[in-house]
Amino acid sequence: MILLFGGTTEGRKTADVLDFIDEDYVYSTKTEVVSHHKGKNLCGEMDRSAIVSFCRANNVGLIIDAAHPFASQLHQNIHDAANEVKTPVLRYERQYPETASHPNITSFESFEQLTQAILRSHYLKILALTGVQTITALQPVWQSRTCYFRILDTSLSRQKALNTSIPNHLIIPMHPSGDEDELQLLVKKTGAQLLLSKESGSSGFTETKISVAQKMGIPLWMVKRAPLPHFDYVVDSPKELLQQIYRLRKTILKKEGVLRTGYTTGVCTTAAAKACFLALAEKKFPESVQLSLPNGEQTGFLIFPKTLTQKQAACTVIKNGGDDADVTHGKEIGCQLTLTTKEGISFLQGQGIGKVTLPGLPLPVGEPAINPMPRKMISEMLQHLSGAYELETGFEVTPFVPDGEKLALQTFNARVGVVGGISIIGTTGKVKPYSNEAFLATIGYQLSVAHESKINRVVLTSGKRSENMLRPLYPDLPDTAYIHFGNMVGQSLQLATAQKIPQITMGLMFGKAVKLAEGNMDTHSKKSTFNARFAATVADKCRYPISISLKIAGLTIANAIQHIIPFSATEPFYLEIARRCFDRCSALIPKGIKFTFVLLNDEGLKIKINKE
Template sequence: MILLFGGTTEGRATAHLLDHLGMPYLYHTRTPGNQSVKGKHQWGLLDQPAMVKLCRQENISLLIDAGHPFAEQLHKNVTNTAQITGLTAIRIERPELSLEQRHLRVFESWPQMMDALEKLPIQRILALTGVQTIGHFQTLKSPHKIHFRILDSALSFQKGLQTGVPKAHLHPAPAHLNAQNLNQMLKYIDPSLLISKESGTSGYLQLKIDTAAYNNLPLWIIKRPKLPRYAHLVYQISELHQLLLRMRRTKRQPDLPLRNGYTTGVCATAAALGAFEWLMTNQCPAQTKLFLPDGAEVEQKIYAEAAPLNNTASCTVIKDAGDDPDVTHAAVIGCRVKLLSSSEIRFERGEGVGLVTLPGLNCPPGEPAINEGPKKMMVHNLKILAQRYGYKGGWILCPFIPEGRTLAQRTFNPRIGITGGLSIIGTTGIVRPYSHSAFVGALQKHMEVAKAMGHRQLVATAGQRGENLYREIFGDQTETAFVHYGNLIGETIHCAIKCNFEKISIGILPGKAIKLARGALDTHSKNAALDPAYVQELAQRAKLSLRGRKALKKIILFNEAESLLAPSDLQRLYHEVEHACQETLNKKFPKNIKIKVMLLHCPGHTTRQKNSPFRAT
């Protein structure tokens, strides 16, 4: 349970973020107010002992202070409570604005400002500081005519009257300030001086600064108090989103089931939808829904990146990879969308998205590393949204990953010919966490279900792409007869033996097949790499031509063989690889289960498919 202190714009935004993340929370505010949040809501003053007691009673695991910048006592209580209880405290602070303009005068404290006011001749003043600050002005001896803009609520008006301020000097106004109602108030009161707190953008400080300048009025600003030390200090809800995702992973309880996440393709699609909707409505959506390839609908939170200009806008999404050890977990994934008058749809490479430089991947060399699956998902969802708005044009879609170039150094992308960034990938849109024990446990359960349904044999492929290829070649099989081994071929066969299956067919693509042929039962790149000497050994055994053997010396990825070899050489090599895979498994597993290896054709560009002699055997 998270204890969130709010009552502010940031408080409500944080509550909505926690709702989106499915993280339970207790929302605490000073007054009841109108707080439309899904979490449990409490209100009232809390001193430090009461705060500590509440944390222990509610089994609080994290403190988030989204209170007002001037809630000085709250900040002290939160940080002291964190120190006493050993909890982590996060502060969501409002970004500071420049206060260098000529018509502004900045004060470090209320007494300093009151001293300056004492020296002024009598004048009419409008304080835009709220009902809680009236007490500071009542220390003045000078008989200034001070008017107060207060929140339009019965509680605020009652508090104002209790201070002794004349009713005519209290001006209730909506919480959401705009230039029109502020200028109306100025016209009605006709002040010669404005006073405000350094309340940040969400406190409409920039609007107050601009309005004062427009009306040629001086504006005095009281600086916000200094914050005590928090474990984490963030300035945007998107930063908090990233921080909470990282913390949820590091603090994960081991007995909980592993959480699925979303691919970079889903995130780029959501960002594209957000930008397109922004262009259609002139308002950036807070979240968007999209359809995955299997028809499931998911929701993603949207953040504004670049407002509409010249038919172009950009939005971002914070990636949640669940419990998978994905380097892009909590990374910013975005997309820039440009509207076209024609029906053309074009993809471009944005910052941090890699460039494909070698054959054998899902994208041709020279193209952005955006796989076909995400491309189809983006176009499909955009067309659905376009129908809603009656849009008939096309798009230029430019995904970007601001940290992509740096994050790519922690992947194998540079080694496999993707330079300058990461890939936009994802066949299903879902990231399923890679945990050895959890993976094997789930695999075992899957097989038990298949056995209970009367299946005597299984088809195992690395993932959805391999399964789709198998179905294309051999026709549909019952859904439960298929299992995905990921990289754990050996563990998959052990599970099949344990469940007493009679036969298992291993459908495998060339990249993993060359590793299995060499004897690797776990084909993850951290455990098995391409062995050039072994490739040459296979080439000799397959009796490849001299030209073919020379061509194979150049490869970095085994998938490149398809584009480098003549059809006859390629077929002989693939048959030899498949034979070597079969030998590996025959030697390592008992005879009471029949194992059949099928090398599947790896789909590349259409031109290569036409000339490729190989199919599953």
Template sequence: MILILGGTTEGRVAAQTLEEAGKPFYYSTKGDEQEVTLHNGIRLQGAMDTITLERCCLHHGIRLLIDAAHPFAQQLHETVAQVARRTDIPVIRFERIYPERDQEHITWCQGYDDAIRRIKDENIFTLLALTGVQSIGSLKPLWQGDKACCCCHFRILDRESSRQLAREQGFSEQHLYYYHAGEDERLLMQQLHPEAILIKESGTSGGFVQKVKAARELGIRIFALCRPETPEGFLTVDGPHGLRRMVEKLLPDFYPLHSGLTTGTCATAAAVAATWDLFNVQFQSRPTEFPVILPDGETILVPVQPSPALPKSDFFNDDWMMEANASVIKHSGDDPDITDGMEIKVNVAVPFRMDEPSPSPEVLQEDYTVIVCGGEGVGMITMPGLGIPLGEAAINATPRRMIEDNVKRCLRKLHIPRVANPFVVTISVPGGEEIAQRTFNPRLGIEGGISIIGTSGIIKPFSSEAFINSIRKSMEVARATGSPRIVISSGAKSEKYIKAYYPDLPAQAFVHYGNFIGETIKLAAELGLPRLTLGVMIGKAVKLAEGNLDTHSKKVTMNKAFILDLARQAGCPDQTAAAIESMNLARELWDLIPSDHLESFCKILIECCHRHCAPLLPDGELTILLITENGEIYV
């Protein structure tokens, strides 16, 4: 079992992430004020000291602790650390995402005593503390007694327990203000006109950025309490993807299916590793994993293949081009992905010598220049509609931006001068050209290899993200041809018959939906396609007619009772019903339905399909074609 120590936004996200497994877990909060939806989770309430938490873990068979409590809940973090040491239970710290510390505009304080000293030294007279009700007692030297140095205002949560705690600490309600979700941070500051505010380094989910922005706009001094250090031994993640991957690693049996990484994330990790190698060859021991910031802002660690140290003569080429290589073996988890196990290689090169003197500050660039391009095994765009210029490598916008941003971040961390020389990142996929022949790429006009894709950076098992992404790209290419009609079908067999029905449409106007009929029609609506034809064979049609918009055999099976009802509506005799009862495959219907009732049966079947599909294309015209095994078409 897993125990989440929550009560925060991170706790809620952690619960949602574990819910995906469909297995029970425990969610613990000190009080009952947080609302969190639990289907498989079991709620625990009440404060726990070391003894209570240890007993809880032993009683419930806890194998993993997830500390998702507030970053400033130091006592709880230490309690978790002590229990973990005594029980050998691993701890995942679900941390917040923190912006880089602004040393220019913020005075950083190491705890309350340091903050009190700095505020006194600066002779601050009016202070607005946005640090919560628990901090009132810690800041007493600023507001209580004869030695009080400033007029303090505190903003707290608008609930009775917070008001009661403020009263217990002897603070006047006259100087209490209440937090209201979504309120503009400037309003209270404009009302009170404080000389300074005191905030906690509470991360992006704690409103830190908004508070800083509001204070700076109003010219108010900012004092910030640095977040406490994470206890030694905690495994830190800062988002749902990283949390799930860490749980999969520590408790492989918790999730029935494991997640994977997109080609974009693999390329990004290899690019970061090659950048690191570029400036650390022979100097430091190389990590086995490198950090990648995903599009949602969270950071995950990605294993990178070992790279043998290069002798200096090989490190610089004849043109004094510094370059380094790194590679990642793509792991798609339990998602059926044709690129699983492939090597994603990256070369990072820059015309820059390590023995050259550092440029003077006046010639430094505002930012690094990173150029991302494709090498062997990465396809090239030859048709419009994919959002990438013709002739460029098939590297989608999201992974391209990921690579650029992560390489720049690595360069900043390594303190590399921002010179004019571009860093050229070349992605290669050995065997990519051969693999691409088994994908949608040739149909999309992507020649010579695979695409570097991924919108989230993570592949959820059987989430169909990669397949639906391919459908989207196919639809965009189809739209770009200007075809008067787009035709969607399940695969090559049905498409062959529909192409004969629409001989004048361009090849790119025909798109495969696999099993994702509903998702494909929704994409057509999203792209504003005016006329759409859905070609469907009988096996999928009988599922779709019942309202199953995803017809995968793992999701839905043929419902004989439903088919019997359709047959009766079509006026089929009793012997037909008996034959339907004993059939194994839907395509047998073509032989079982009497010829004089077949047209009526097909008409009813198509009407049922249309009833479920048409609402997904509210502004377009939907035509449904029912295709027989020998290519006849019913409309």
């Protein structure tokens, strides 16, 4: 559950994003607002105590402060309450234009300071764009000068103005906008010699006020926003907000007992390409697009435009990888679409997209790493839309990932010959959390590249640590030869033998090796656990004293055996474990392939067994 404080442009933008991704939230505003958002509305002021009570009663995992920058007391209440209940706060901050370089802008620390400066000045006609809440603070000004106040055109704002006893002719109810002509007309109508404003940022139309003041040659006096308390996270755009919420879904917003699915880079690229087509056809980007996945399921993506010309468009979407361990989760995935006179659809390598440099992948060497299924999805989508819009043209499709080159360093791309960035992948369009199918597909690609690269030996290891321990045994092997299988011993061996690679080495740490020795070809803790009785039986077979077997039978973790029987390359217990692992694996190895099993421990000691 998220508690959102709004009543501002930022509050509405936040609610829009949360609605789109179906995130649960309550929307709190000081006054009653007409809202069409999905979140439950909560109306009325909330002090620190009320925020604390609400968070505890509703299991709030995140507070979003999207309130007005001048709501200083509310910001402090949120900060103090969050500290008390140990709930993180995300601040949706406004974007603020640079004002220091404008000579006709004067900044003030407070309304008191602003009031004193006006009373000392020669300005007699003033237009205050500071809102109804500041009428009382500027009372000395409108009592001694002609000071008009532009306020929101709502019954609540008009009533608040009446309660201040300000003369009615000084009140101008209207809805602010970024229309410069509208503001210039208002300045002329009031004869204002001075404009007043709060430092309210881009969503408060500060740029419009600055531009009008400059064009009309009148000064703009502005009250600076007060410093905000420290917040755990700060964003200033819907894109940054969406990225942060996706990241937090893996931690504080994670749903207990639920694994969220996500979407592949291929689907993300297709969504961006569709938005680019629509932008070129309709001369503006859509706010979102809907896609049909290969299985017929519908999904939507928010669109974040980059560029748009007559012949070219570019935009990004934010990758939602669900609960899968995905390096691209929460990152921008983009596409540039160019209309061409050449028939057909060509795919080009954009920023952060890798290039295929080795044979073995389902793409020719030299091509950008955009797999066949994403190419098919994008091509079919463009052909369908071209027919619907009666547009005869060719296309250049250029996927890009701004962080792709850095992200690729966290993947196995280099080992399969994809250099310069990540791959655009996906078969079903959806990412299943911790998917064995996806992991096995990666192993299969690596083995295929090893085979096509004429590598005579592959080294299968459960992870980076065991790989580093095995490298001294094979110092001349390239990175491409080392393949991580995680826990899937049996399936990885079958994939390796299917490629007819002449020599296979498998290295396994002792804890996983005990499971394999018993016959568990998947060593994941969800599939198999340490069987102390089995280990004790092995000790009995090796003729250890009964006292040793009894100690082993009472253990809960395999590595504790090494405190009872020290690990060495000649110790019978470990030799027997290694032989049993070797035998389990050998049953899957056809004749003609040389197999080696290496048992490892935390200190890097090894027991090596071969088969010709």
